[in-house]
Amino acid sequence: MNDVTEDCSEYVVTANEVLSGNTVFRSADETWVRGIDGAVVLKCEDTGFVALGDAQKDEQANIVMGAYLVEVSRESGAIRPVHIRERIRALGPTVRADLAQVAQGFSTREVVDQ
């Protein structure tokens, strides 16, 4: 019998900091980090929704706003959002490499190469 969970997509929880407005991701120790590489990857949507519910407590505490799940994949070990909008949100902007999430070691090219 197949293990259906093997076919599940992977997710990370994302939100924006209230103070800075910047994109942040939920980490394994239940804090928020700027780089997607620090995010905890959740197997299957159900698991993701549980984590999202937990993270939304931080919305009530005014730490973050607008938390939601983003589907990701692993590319050469790195966590990458599947959709271009989320890739740019996590890693961009693509037109200002100096302002992009280079601190996390991503190149601008990686943002849009799919």
Added chain:
Amino acid sequence: MNVHVSPEPNMYRYDEFDRSFVDARVAQFRDQVARRLDGTITEDEFKPMRLMNGLYHQLHAYMLRVAVPYGTMSSRQLNVLADIADKYDRGYGHWTTRQNIQYNWIKLEDTADILDRLAGVEMHAIQTSGNCIRNTTTDAYAGAAADELADPRPVCELIRQWSSLHPEFTYLPRKFKIAVTGSPNDRAAVRVHDIGLRMHLNEQGERGWEVLVGGGQGRTPMVAVTVRDWLAEADLLPYLTAVMRVYNLIGRRDNKYKARIKILVHEMGAEAFSAAVEKEFADAQMETVEVDARELARISSYFAAPAWETLAAFVPEIEEKKLADREFRQWLAANTAAHKVPGYTIVNASFKPAGGIPGDATSGQMRAVAALADKYSFGEVRVTHAQNLTLPHVRTSDLIEVWGELNSQGLAEANIGLIGDIISCPGLDYCALATARSIPVAQEISTRFADIKRQHDVGPLKLNISGCINACGHHHVGHIGILGVDKKGKEFYQITLGGSSAENASIGKILGPGFGADEIAGAVETVVDTYLNVREQGEEFLQTYRHLGAAPFKEALYASH
């Protein structure tokens, strides 16, 4: 406490009411931010408050849109915009297609301080967002253009005063944009605004206004219809009030995509809409006409012409330089415009370098233009709706120096009105609503056409790019328009041809199936090459398209597919 410093050029200056109004809004917003941060109010409650103060949340951060009333500002104000870019943002700002500036990396906790800094030089971010009457826009050459009938900015300021805090018009069905032109050559895109006003003179030389209603872009682009050929200036505010009342009363609020006045005009029919406005106008016969005339006279006094000198129109050194230096000649041809006073010239600073981000300005460039304005243009600067800056009153004899100084800042690309002068929204690189990126497309096209001689050979050509159907990049009215869409997670780009925001306004038509991100710049090049092959002597791109239609362009782009 604000230290108020009035802008020095001949432009509107705050009275006590303006000053206390703007200061009160800063204090109010400071309190709202504090309550948001301490959890007294939620994001849902806070959002309409921040939007009323120009603060959006975009893809990466908060974005603050600051109003530049009708695109006019002083060098002192521009210097403050540069200071804000350095202190509170990341060293740059972005000129918008409605003559404003926006900052992309603002922190919530800084916003009240920024608004306070702006208030100190009579600026704010009110009416740059939300379902209100937005910042009125006008011709960037107002008060300077050789072809204008009169300076339209006093009327713009009158509309600003009338619309700010107007209790009837604070919660409209949707946002509402007004544009005004005092010239028969429309550089303010009045036909694609909710209300467009065109100045006319009657046989007695009296000023009156043609009122156009129901234009707009977005997902349902429309060209405005004329509801009044001639409106006496004294009747302007009562008539605008009548238009707004009809819209406010009958405009749809059940569907945001059908809530703009253009839908109302379309659904009622221009004749019925016009009749409803005329009835409201006649019934109400607002009592403020005389007051408005006095107020307009007071406002107009602020816009008195600068102390122009009596100068010779012909400057031999300039003519000699034109003959000797092709680059200067190209810059002069594209980036300057005729001034109403002999010996003066309107100069545009191009924020469209080949391969650059259209409309982005570093703080250094802002300060450089401010210094040029002080030295050469009576301290005045304009923001154009094409995302450039204008020095409206430069002595023709100073043009060589101004050209050199703009060149040293990377602001002398000789491409105004040419294919390199691309209007582009921020697109998916910054905008939360966008479905595709626009800036990289603009960069690739401007790189392909980096050869200025080639651009001049092509001639006047407006290329506009939007990253979604909301059309902030004005693609519907580009001679060539590009609309970015998301197709199954990939960026695709539709081409439209034949749009125009000028006095002969038209909405561009989709040419055919879209192109991938790696194909779109090549497709634009094919369109331009086709035009060069089929144009008749002296014909501009738009004329060729209107003359021949889409067929030759379709043939060139799709025949081999």
